[in-house]
Amino acid sequence: MHGTTWRWLNSFAVLVLAAACGCRYQATAYQTTDSRKGPFVVVRPADRKLCIDFAWLTPEEKSAVETMTSDRLAEIFTVGVSDVGDDVPNMIGVVTFADDHLRFEPRYPLTPGVRYRAVVRRVRIPGNDVLVEDVTDDIFLPATPPASSTVVTHVYPSADEVPENLLKFYLHFSAPMSRGEAYQRIHLLDADGKPVADPFLELGEELWDPGMQRFTLLFDPGRIKRGLKPREEVGPVLEEGKRYTLVVDRQWSDAAGYPLEAEVRKSFVALPPDEAPLDVDAWKIEPPKPATRDPLVVRFPEPLDHSLLNRVVRVVDAADAEVPGEIEIADNETCWRFTPEDAWTAGDYRLAADTTLEDLAGNSIGRAFDVDVFEPVQKTLATVRVMAPFTIGP
Numbered sequence: 001m002h003g004t005t006w007r008w009l010n011s012f013a014v015l016v017l018a019a020a021c022g023c024r025y026q027a028t029a030y031q032t033t034d035s036r037k038g039p040f041v042v043v044r045p046a047d048r049k050l051c052i053d054f055a056w057l058t059p060e061e062k063s064a065v066e067t068m069t070s071d072r073l074a075e076i077f078t079v080g081v082s083d084v085g086d087d088v089p090n091m092i093g094v095v096t097f098a099d100d101h102l103r104f105e106p107r108y109p110l111t112p113g114v115r116y117r118a119v120v121r122r123v124r125i126p127g128n129d130v131l132v133e134d135v136t137d138d139i140f141l142p143a144t145p146p147a148s149s150t151v152v153t154h155v156y157p158s159a160d161e162v163p164e165n166l167l168k169f170y171l172h173f174s175a176p177m178s179r180g181e182a183y184q185r186i187h188l189l190d191a192d193g194k195p196v197a198d199p200f201l202e203l204g205e206e207l208w209d210p211g212m213q214r215f216t217l218l219f220d221p222g223r224i225k226r227g228l229k230p231r232e233e234v235g236p237v238l239e240e241g242k243r244y245t246l247v248v249d250r251q252w253s254d255a256a257g258y259p260l261e262a263e264v265r266k267s268f269v270a271l272p273p274d275e276a277p278l279d280v281d282a283w284k285i286e287p288p289k290p291a292t293r294d295p296l297v298v299r300f301p302e303p304l305d306h307s308l309l310n311r312v313v314r315v316v317d318a319a320d321a322e323v324p325g326e327i328e329i330a331d332n333e334t335c336w337r338f339t340p341e342d343a344w345t346a347g348d349y350r351l352a353a354d355t356t357l358e359d360l361a362g363n364s365i366g367r368a369f370d371v372d373v374f375e376p377v378q379k380t381l382a383t384v385r386v387m388a389p390f391t392i393g394p
Helices: 003-012 059-065 072-077 229-232 306-311
Strands: 041-042 053-056 078-081 093-096 101-106 114-121 135-141 152-156 161-165 166-173 185-187 214-218 243-248 264-271 284-286 296-299 314-319 325-330 335-340 347-354 385-392
Touching: 041 335, 053 114, 072 078, 072 093, 078 101, 152 264, 264 335, 306 314, 306 325, 314 335
Parallel strands: 161 264
Antiparallel strands: 041 053, 053 101, 078 114, 093 101, 114 135, 152 166, 166 214, 185 243, 243 264, 284 296, 296 335, 314 347, 325 335, 347 385
């Protein structure tokens, strides 16, 4: 792989956080307390309440019970609430035999969140002897989960036009997400709704922020950078003038194990590739008035990387001290606003930006992403700042 691609990969830190996992509720697949397929299965027949089936009957037992009355069957198959202790009272219900299994239909509905104990006393089946063991097992009905509430709050870049050599997307979520599903739950479709083959760089460690609420989705750099075999053999992921749709599946689980509230789709068109480095001189700085907390506004000629704009651009005063305040990114990432904690004072200031700041194609300040150079991967990336001076007048 070319040195540029390795250097680019080295610039991303893989942030690892263990997400708390919860159990998922499956309305049609209740399980017994152990991992095996238990002798008792909870079912919901059409237009009926939950029932408990027992199908572990021998052919001889089936022949013996098929002519028995419900009252006799109720002496064989009983169900009670096991959470009350060892002395489990039997529930009121009707036991029938059909389709080669016994079925217990309770008079009152089974309650999610409650553990039940089912017992089949096989010794009471005609033809069995006293050595035949009873079959007993506990069944737990998971409590119904709350309605899905986790949503995708933002997809960056937010513009509906992006360069053909787009480097990445950021997906922001309203709550922590689970790890390990990302590449199964994100798809890129072409204008005909067909999946684009292998568009993303699938890393073993997914790129999450520490709070598991922002996921970085990288395009395969081998199909972005010119001169690399994947691009020559397969072609670019995005092609100028064509429309695509990024799809986030609703089935993606949050940290509690519940699916997203809704599927998300972002449609966009590919523009010509962007291969020019960032030029700080092209930025337009709009200074605020002194003695106010009006925002400092910086406008860029093109959209820049949303996450980096929040991290590597700041304001310093004449003494090179950082001015505290809040950052807002607007206008499809072409506008950076900074509101100070305290009112501005008249004087000289500078807008400080690390040279690692990138546009949507990965071009950084003074350096294009798509250049063919071979340099060793450094263990640490040196931080270099550029300064854009401005003055807040009296």
